[in-house]
Amino acid sequence: MSHSKKAAIFNKDEAKVNWHDKALWYVREKRDNAAHGVKGWEYLRDTASKIKGNVLSNLDNYLIEFEANAIKNNIKVHWASNAEEHNKIVHKILEEHNAKNVVKSKSMLTEECHLNPFLEAKGIEVVDTDLGEYIVQIAEETPSHIVLPAIHKTKEEVDELFQEHLGTNPSNGNPEYLTNEARKHLLNKFIEADGAITGVNFAIAETGGIVVCTNEGNADMGAHLAPVHIACMGIEKIIPKEADLGVFLRLLARSATGQPITTYSSHFNKPAEGTEIHIVIVDNGRTEQLSREDFRSSLHCIRCGACMNTCPIYRRSGGHSYDATIPGPIGSILSPGKDLKKHSSLPFASTLCGSCSNVCPVKINIHEQLYKWRQIIVKEESQPVVKKSILKITGKVLGNRTLYNLVGKSARFMLKYAPRFMVYSKLNTWGKARELPEVKNENFDTWYKINRKNNG
Amino acid sequence: MGRDAILKAIQKNKPSLIPLPEINLDAFEEPIDLLETFKEKVALVGGRIIALDAIKNIDSEIQKLYPNASKIISCIKESNLGTISISEKTNPHELEAVDLAIINGEFGVAENGAVWISEDNFPIRVLPFISNDLVIILNKEKLCSNLHEAYKLISERNRTFGLFISGPSKTADIEQCLVIGAQGAMSLTIILV
Numbered sequence: 001m002s003h004s005k006k007a008a009i010f011n012k013d014e015a016k017v018n019w020h021d022k023a024l025w026y027v028r029e030k031r032d033n034a035a036h037g038v039k040g041w042e043y044l045r046d047t048a049s050k051i052k053g054n055v056l057s058n059l060d061n062y063l064i065e066f067e068a069n070a071i072k073n074n075i076k077v078h079w080a081s082n083a084e085e086h087n088k089i090v091h092k093i094l095e096e097h098n099a100k101n102v103v104k105s106k107s108m109l110t111e112e113c114h115l116n117p118f119l120e121a122k123g124i125e126v127v128d129t130d131l132g133e134y135i136v137q138i139a140e141e142t143p144s145h146i147v148l149p150a151i152h153k154t155k156e157e158v159d160e161l162f163q164e165h166l167g168t169n170p171s172n173g174n175p176e177y178l179t180n181e182a183r184k185h186l187l188n189k190f191i192e193a194d195g196a197i198t199g200v201n202f203a204i205a206e207t208g209g210i211v212v213c214t215n216e217g218n219a220d221m222g223a224h225l226a227p228v229h230i231a232c233m234g235i236e237k238i239i240p241k242e243a244d245l246g247v248f249l250r251l252l253a254r255s256a257t258g259q260p261i262t263t264y265s266s267h268f269n270k271p272a273e274g275t276e277i278h279i280v281i282v283d284n285g286r287t288e289q290l291s292r293e294d295f296r297s298s299l300h301c302i303r304c305g306a307c308m309n310t311c312p313i314y315r316r317s318g319g320h321s322y323d324a325t326i327p328g329p330i331g332s333i334l335s336p337g338k339d340l341k342k343h344s345s346l347p348f349a350s351t352l353c354g355s356c357s358n359v360c361p362v363k364i365n366i367h368e369q370l371y372k373w374r375q376i377i378v379k380e381e382s383q384p385v386v387k388k389s390i391l392k393i394t395g396k397v398l399g400n401r402t403l404y405n406l407v408g409k410s411a412r413f414m415l416k417y418a419p420r421f422m423v424y425s426k427l428n429t430w431g432k433a434r435e436l437p438e439v440k441n442e443n444f445d446t447w448y449k450i451n452r453k454n455n456g
Numbered sequence: 457m458g459r460d461a462i463l464k465a466i467q468k469n470k471p472s473l474i475p476l477p478e479i480n481l482d483a484f485e486e487p488i489d490l491l492e493t494f495k496e497k498v499a500l501v502g503g504r505i506i507a508l509d510a511i512k513n514i515d516s517e518i519q520k521l522y523p524n525a526s527k528i529i530s531c532i533k534e535s536n537l538g539t540i541s542i543s544e545k546t547n548p549h550e551l552e553a554v555d556l557a558i559i560n561g562e563f564g565v566a567e568n569g570a571v572w573i574s575e576d577n578f579p580i581r582v583l584p585f586i587s588n589d590l591v592i593i594l595n596k597e598k599l600c601s602n603l604h605e606a607y608k609l610i611s612e613r614n615r616t617f618g619l620f621i622s623g624p625s626k627t628a629d630i631e632q633c634l635v636i637g638a639q640g641a642m643s644l645t646i647i648l649v
């Protein structure tokens with residue numbers, strides 16, 4: 001099903017959509033506040049982008065350096081070309097330790113590889129221990145956002161899920177009560193676990209160490225209690241030097257949630273006495289993306305989620321509409337590279353307003369890459385009618401540089417000052433269930449002023 | 457085999473070498489009051505910060521803050537509150553019911569209220585996470601302005617396990633409502649001496 005069809009389903013519950021929209025915009029505003037508080041923020045972004053550019057141009061050597069240093073520190077390193085190899089490697093390590101109860105902290109890579117069902121089919125229990133991921137796991141869903149996995153769920157829905165799965169009392173969705181119940185339940189899981197899986201935020205070539213960032217402390221609870229810790233990373237997680245973390249950790253949490261840093265930024269360099277650390281380095285389509293000059297820089301992504309929070313389409317259509325592990329603007333660049341046919345509608349799920357590129361901490365030109373995918377897709381795939389007409393307009397505009405710049409500027413202006421009009425005009429299927437009909441008794445100016453007040 | 461195939465594919469597909477940028481750290485310099493900024497940021501991230509005149513007062517201060525704590529692990533020699541002693545040999549699973557851990561912090565980072573702590577400060581890695589509450593003792597002279605400075609300070613360390621910890625564990629995964637106390641410690645108190 002295309003993005004717009006799925007978005008139409010999400011838009012049926014208007015109250016929920018409005019909440020989703022506002023909640024994410026609020027996170028975007030927190031990001032702005034945090035960014036404005038840092039002297040040299042733009043220089044920081046620029047530097048991060050340049051470091052990532054260097055990384056991609058020297059990735060093979062950095063990976064070799066990383067591996068050698070990690071091995072020196074008693075860490076075991078594995079390589080996987082694709083999801084299947086990755087899953088088999090993880091399973092083999094667990095099997096060697098006779099591990100049956102595994103706790104996992106957030107890792108979009110293991111989602112991408114569908115690790116959970118693979119391990120479950122082999123009789124291994126996997127518990128997602130990030131609260132948001134735990135919620136979507138018991139709901140038998142997938143994360144709808146890379147930083148806020150359960151942002152699509154209301155607290156009442158969580159309440160019901162917990163009653164069913166944890167035997168909690170009805171609480172009208174009291175977040176403190178529910179979080180505390182999950183804490184108790186997950187503590188038992190951590191204690192029982194005989195294997196822990198985490199993601200990797202940064203892997204440092206110079207030291208062979210990895211850094212894992214969480215707010216909940218779940219990665220550390222898992223990794224330090226279980227006898228074996230398996231950390232899974234895409235090849236692009238490498239950074240050259242430890243000092244580069246100064247750049248990336250200053251950007252990551254501020255861009256993600258507006259916090260100055262995540263609660264825990266844990267640096268693993270050597271396993272503790274009597275335990276093992278394994279690192280699985282995964283390609284799964286990344287080297288192919290590296291070959292595409294126009295899309296290469298999408299591998300700079302540090303998975304902060306800022307482009308999702310700011311995207312007017314993401315906010316109004318929900319992460320599940322993208323039907324991909326990584327939703328939102330960055331996902332719409334990454335997914336077509338993996339399966340062009342399946343994900344051909346994603347690059348069209350954008351107003352090309354450029355807000356994503358403006359907030360991206362590693363300065364990926366996201367909206368320009370979306371446009372480039374459109375050009376490729378139009379050549380290769382047949383388009384539904386509405387898309388075609390949008391495309392005709394954007395095609396005409398973007399074909400002409402001056403016109404593009406002009407319209408780009410005014411589009412940004414419009415988004416700032418008249419987001420509803422821009423985004424929810426009749427042509428856009430994402431705005432189908434809009435309150436546009438209500439405008440009919442007012443002129444646009446009055447309607448817009450009132451609505452802007454009400455909807456921020 | 458995965459390794460060779462991946463490395464070969466990278467060699468084939470990577471762009472020609474782009475140099476690493478020189479980072480001009482002067483661009484981030486600000487005239488800030490380290491102590492005041494640090495205090496402000498610790499409060500922002502949900503931590504509590506207390507300045508003591510003399511280290512000999514820490515035990516009475518901690519007892520005031522955590523009157524109900526009975527299973528206490530102290531990793532600092534200045535405190536006599538410890539009721540459980542641990543070593544590198546302790547099974548981490550035995551720490552499940554610890555009420556309070558008291559550890560030394562190495563230095564604080566003003567820009568984000570984080571404190572660097574490492575395995576040198578606690579013999580069992582899981583301790584600062586599994587303990588219900590956490591107290592970090594920090595020398596108020598040991599503050600740096602930002603993470604760039606922080607990484608200089610730890611560049612020569614013996615690399616085993618260490619972390620920046622900024623406030624207590626927290627989550628906003630239920631309707632974006634901030635809840636303090638997720639899977640790690642429920643509270644963090646930094647005592648400046």
Ligand code: SF4
Pocket residue numbers: 255300301302303304305306307308330356359360361362363364366
């Ligand atoms: S593309 Fe940029 S803004 Fe989006 S998640 Fe990645 S790093 Fe963050």
